Amino acid sequence: MLEESISSLNLKRGAIVVDATFGGGGHSKEILKRILPGGRLIGIDADTEALQIGAGKLKDFEGSYILINDNFRNIDAILNREDVKCVDAVLLDVGISSYQIEDGRRGFSISHDSRLDMRMDSSLAVSAYDIVNRYSEEDLSEIIEKYGEERFHNKIARYIKEARRDKPIETTQELAQIIRRAIGYRYKNSRIDPATRTFQALRIEVNDELGALEEGIKKAVFLLKQGGRIAAISFHSLEDRIVKNLFKGYKDLGVLKIITKKPLQPSREEVIVNPRARSAKLRVAERA
Numbered sequence: 001m002l003e004e005s006i007s008s009l010n011l012k013r014g015a016i017v018v019d020a021t022f023g024g025g026g027h028s029k030e031i032l033k034r035i036l037p038g039g040r041l042i043g044i045d046a047d048t049e050a051l052q053i054g055a056g057k058l059k060d061f062e063g064s065y066i067l068i069n070d071n072f073r074n075i076d077a078i079l080n081r082e083d084v085k086c087v088d089a090v091l092l093d094v095g096i097s098s099y100q101i102e103d104g105r106r107g108f109s110i111s112h113d114s115r116l117d118m119r120m121d122s123s124l125a126v127s128a129y130d131i132v133n134r135y136s137e138e139d140l141s142e143i144i145e146k147y148g149e150e151r152f153h154n155k156i157a158r159y160i161k162e163a164r165r166d167k168p169i170e171t172t173q174e175l176a177q178i179i180r181r182a183i184g185y186r187y188k189n190s191r192i193d194p195a196t197r198t199f200q201a202l203r204i205e206v207n208d209e210l211g212a213l214e215e216g217i218k219k220a221v222f223l224l225k226q227g228g229r230i231a232a233i234s235f236h237s238l239e240d241r242i243v244k245n246l247f248k249g250y251k252d253l254g255v256l257k258i259i260t261k262k263p264l265q266p267s268r269e270e271v272i273v274n275p276r277a278r279s280a281k282l283r284v285a286e287r288a
């Protein structure tokens with residue numbers, strides 16, 4: 001939904017835009033094409049490596065953008081430091097990038113065997129390893145239920161607790177095997193790996209993804225100029241619910257006008273080319 005999200009921002013030459021999830025720089029590049037000459041892009045990403053790699057795509061636009069390694073939940077402080085009072089548009093394309101999933105060292109994916117990590121920002125103190133090996137059975141069960149929407153959360157938490165009695169659970173494959181054993185035959189006919197929901201839950205907990213999304217949107221809305229737009233692309237129902245409820249709350253207060261009555265979803269063609277996009281939802285609102 002690259003094209004849809006960019007056009008939904010109603011960008012004009014000279015606009016100041018925040019790409020709060022810079023990732024591989026794909027959206028930023030398209031934004032820059034529309035706001036130059038005269039415009040300015042502020043790209044934010046919690047992942048240093050993403051910024052380094054993505055910056056390579058913006059060589060033609062030197063001097064028109066800055067990249068900042070931070071969490072977008074600090075968008076107010078970031079803009080303040082850059083002496084930017086208000087902006088024309090903010091884009092949030094949340095979750096992890098394909099690059100992060102495919103990077104075997106980061107521990108995001110069930111398909112790679114790597115140390116349990118899952119930190120987008122490698123300076124965070126707590127990784128998936130710490131959560132899996134140190135959280136109580138009750139806390140594990142709660143996050144797997146809440147953030148993974150996993151029915152078998154109790155059983156998975158119990159199996160994890162039993163498995164780590166002998167030795168710490170070190171890798172993604174060890175954890176995935178424990179989860180598959182806990183769920184057993186129940187997922188035999190499932191299209192997705194039984195460990196997917198638990199992995200999602202751990203990732204959300206490690207990076208406090210939902211807390212950051214809520215804080216980031218709440219701050220971004222008040223940094224928009226009148227008529228400025230905010231677009232949020234989310235990848236699962238927990239994120240989409242936060243975006244939807246915040247937008248609605250600000251609409252009721254007269255702060256935002258909702259542009260997408262229903263969220264936009266990728267076309268069938270896009271899902272065929274990029275199956276990971278299948279659950280993406282784009283919501284857009286405008287500062288009243």
Ligand SMILES: C[S@@+](CC[C@H](N)C(=O)[O-])C[C@H]1O[C@@H](n2cnc3c(N)ncnc32)[C@H](O)[C@@H]1O
Pocket residue numbers: 020021022023024025026027028044045046047050070071072073093094095096097098120209212213
């Ligand atoms: C789906 S990717 C974005 C892809 C990007 N739009 C592109 O065109 O390449 C999400 C990116 O947002 C970053 N991210 C997720 N949550 C973040 C947060 N709270 N603060 C800063 N960056 C975040 C991730 O590190 C990842 O690089």
